[in-house]
Amino acid sequence: MVLTCTQTDYLHPALGGCFGPGCLVSYGTDLVGDAFNGHTTPVPDSDPLDNCNGHGTHVAGIIAAQSNNPYGIIGAAQGVTLGSYRVFGCSGDVGNDILIAAYNMAYEAGSDIITASIGGPSGWAEDPWAAVVSRIVDDGVPCLVSAGNDGSEGLFYASTAANGYKVTAIGSIDNTLSPALLTESKFKIGDGALETFGFTGGSPAAWGGVTRELWSVNFNTADTANGCDPLPASTPDLSNKIVLIRRGTCTFVQKITNAAAKGAKYVMFYNNVGGTAVVSGVVDGVLGVAMTTADQGAAWIKALEAGSTVTLNMADPQTAPKTLANFVNTLTPGFQSTYSSWGPTYEVDVKPQFSSPGGMILSTYPRALGSYGVLSGTSMSCPLAAAVYALLMNARNTKDPKTLENLVSSTAKPNFFSNGQTQSKLLAPVAQQGGGIIQAWDAAQATTLLSVSSISFNDTDHFVPTRNFTVSNTAKKSITYSLKNVGAATGYTFQAEGDITPAAFPNEMVASFATLSFAPATFTLAAGARQIVAVTAVAPTGLNAKRLPVYSGYVAINGSDGSGLSLPYLGVVGSLHSATVLDSESTLLSLANDDENNAVAPNTTFILPPAGHANDTAYNSTVLPKIVVTLSMGSALLRVDVVPVNNCTTVAKNAPVVFGTKSLGQPASFPLAYNARGVIEATWDGSLADGTFVAPGVYKLAVRALRIFGKPELGSEYDLTETVQFRIRYATKAKRAVPRAGM
Template identity: 50%
Template structure:
């Protein structure tokens, strides 16, 4: 068997590697490997070679993936053992087991532990789920009105499990239940590093999976909504323990298990920055899509990192990556209490309690003290309160939201004795605050702007406002939807941007993910409002179910094309305001999905997007195919709507700029082979698309240009195909600069550099533990790379009598690579290898002074060519063994 150089590079472990990025941490499990077999025969030699020296983590006896993941026992010799096993004829591929962080959506609100309180409604009828705003945004309400509810469709949810005991999630698990199939692949105590202990009960103990499940299929409930496809049957595939991470071996197994259990759609709101379609989990998901099952995966919550920060497995070929848009109507669930002015009648009002801690409202009846009577103040309580401020301990202190953090305001209130704190909002609605770091605050929460203004008006008149608070778990709830004028319908600022490092269009589509009300485990409160691409993804899965039901067709390519080309592109919004140009394709794909239009489209456009690549690999012509499946002849006008060009790199810098990226009002032009065509019923036509990149764009900053080919028919159809290209060369762009490597402490999560020449006294060979302070060999990548190689150069004379064999990698002569090298499929940003002194040949380096020489392969580079590697040398450091 001939193996590529990249495959050979995979044979080294990546122990201790950390890819950092906005909450996503990808680590390697020491001594754990995935082995994919050519077939399920001829594996006896593999197990003979294993010879009891390792335990099985996961077995892959699947149609699309056959193999095993193992945990080798001898961590001082695991690389050598893995290399020998990888060379066996039965082994097709070998990868280290990497860990994906549990999803990290923003928790906006969680109900009390009394999960089904009495509920009043305002601005929404709890008996009419068709008024649910996210459904109206994507036309799910229109499909449900026509009777499409996903009946008979099997949707697998790969996540933290599902609390199937929840009344709105069916109340049971198994045949005849809403959650009718699935399994727990890991067990409660699984952390990612330990061996999974599967069982047959996929009940959720973390919360995320239950929220996702409710977005898809929640049944009628007191909060007045249902899932997007409430009559589907759900499969729960639990891949996380109650805490911790998930191995890519578990994720690969879960996808294949769901596929073989007959899931017709598989969804996962999981991921981490990569941008490489060759990453093994992405490869496994792409195979399932190719086998005919649509797979939706969240695009990621790293929007603050800007362009080229695609997430795996969403970056897989034909895997449907879903971006998030903000809800047009933000739900707020208020806990009702009462107030009175002087000795007047009690009046109901609603508050949103603090998200954690500071929840001691039970039985509190106290007068309101407003720090200022100015309801327009921007910085209320942002500075220490005046010396003449009275003791606030026997009041409920009212503070306006704005300017500084909630914690700063709480600290200043606490400094004057304040224990009870209510913020009033600057806009309609309210949100949950976290002041748990201010222990003096006993109870906190927020009321809406109009409530705060009413109280202050009374206080201005010299009256006393007294609040009688009701505890969160005892209060009647009231739901309100507030019009989101600032960002409603806009791409969420947190949604991750593409494209991939090979210029594939990612994400392909967008869906509501900001401020989404759904179910939550009963033990954790029953209902919650969360924000993230984690929420956009399952709503898209529900839309896929409805569209597939309406068309009686589950073909992934057809569904992707339909959803992307009938979507509505949205205007760009930087989180503060809308602009007069469309958001770039790298942020929103085709735009906000329109499920009804996709379900009944008679004009089919393909493909779902066009990529013209970068300047070096510029594609001068692409084609779109237009097919008229109606019974009538249709005439189409074909046009072009460009959007602004966005720069990847900061000005005069080789490093990526954070969101919002600089935009330049320079647009690509597009020539079409035909601008108007008449297509008979049942016929199709192909149209050539010739782009001209925009002028006046600084190629050194990697300007991403994009837009939409528009198709408008006399039958009323309105469709578009997103396109993108890049002015500049990814291949020529430096992915690693000489100064971007250093040494840190392995226990320092911020990777701060230590002083040049720092001496590390580390445990003897083979004895290092996770809490020991080791040298962290750190490198900061300006852009992504498939391979980062680290070589250790001994700067001091070796101990007397020590024989050292040196190795050479181009111009670097070293004693070898540290265990943990090379790093593979890396996104940009800092990463590190915690080094215990072990080398990849399972030997240990002698004590002495070293430097590390990092080599990073350029994008589109050839690893056999010296000129395709960028080099950085770290400062010197010394190791001694205890």
């Protein structure tokens, strides 16, 4: 049995200690090299060793870690062979071209399962990487991909390549325990004796040998937004302190940034729940971030409030001894992780397919980074699901992707909705949890098989009221089945009517369910027989269709043999085609060096490098115009037309008309296909998509985003906005060139 994952520290004793035939990690390659960051030139070699990233090593351990480790962990699929295709350097990201190459290599090597804990916002099954993965599935190789870690973005934020047709997207469930690997260090209160405490190092982690006093933002251990606001003017210089901040409300980066603004170089968080977490918070000037337990932080706060000094003597988290402490997760045990990305796709395909434990998972880590670590994400839930697939392949003697997905989905257990703080009496939406949490044993033992893993009734415009699926009895005796509808929470996409951007999690949930009827609703199948079932839906009523509510639930299929399966379904009340996809107010022309994307004034003049010389070092000081497009929903096609303002020139007179607007063509970065919602930025040096350059003159840009389900050949199917007019001139010699207002 063969699985593939990203780069792995195969020299780790729990991962076999070697690479090549006969080893646990037996094949693969490095497509990029250590220095690759997503923008530099890849430097491939034959060795996929991970000694600096950690992500792939953690994934590999979840699948296949051996039992020879100090913490008693073991991979879920013992006996498999791993392939390792390195697509990340020590930092940064990666593009579709390298991901597609890795998938093709893994397929050609004969992998039985391909899994990737990688993704990015998309929502379109036609995305190039997703399309390639779909073809591999069509050729008989199951492909499981992380659903994404953007749960905060709300509905319609499916990730690629998980959003591909037939690609199995895996959501994340939180662990019932919160394991913490604590680096042992020392502290003292006042002139007292040294005491031991534990912490988990983050990124950056230059803690070795640091001895400094603690300084706290305040003494309120119940402050949910501790450190979220800029620190007051009375704050002392924090460059010689370790800043103590409670976890909660805003991002780690925001808290660290506020501390760094007052000179902080080291930040110690204390948790707001049991255990600790790995904090990623790279901020200029900050050398170390870490987290200790809630109880330890509260004890330090109490001492500081009493007027005592608290001094920490920090050990290096990469080399110092660690202890494993397991804390009970009292907040979200077994519930969907709040970070787990929501579907459906923009064409209302069901995503994710199902979920598995991914929150707070202890696994292997590169030896250079401490050998073991606790991480959270759909990156962790995906390899566990892939390992279950491997077990099922052996247990059921099948490698068919469709059969495996249907089995795992139908035997998964839906759970109730949690907003991260409290639990609802409503089942979590299918768009969040898919079929629910996987049940490997049930999938291995199931004798009733379904022909599909989920059902979509689409939106109101494309509503398909009746869908068919097949129930097959593979048992050795007759079974009588009864079907019923179990509704899940309906989630509103938009917070209020008139909103154009989906609401952030936790979006509004209501108890409004579709009505389902079944033909037949009860039937008996002899051993080896099958039955086609027609399920007809009536969408829930009383909902505000302009807010695009997404309804869902489960077809419960109960057998007289005691079996119980569920088939997830969903649909949308309202018209996705009518949804605004282009945020006109935030689509504009800015400056390449303006990180805040402020709009330039009308009639700004840009002095650009001579045609074809934008990358010459002589023009490094040139400030190019930046096209900023903000999509409030996904768009399958984004085009930007360069419109001449002075229609008297020969070029302008001869310019073709595109959807009623004269156009000289599109900037070289456009058009863009299958875009996620969010901000798209592109600098422009005057070049067009056909390789030519526009002449000096006055222009504006017409930005068009195709609406969901829109027909690209019709101009009326696009949202349209235009930038202010601006002038372009080209420099004739190397000199500092900056934009200036006026014509």
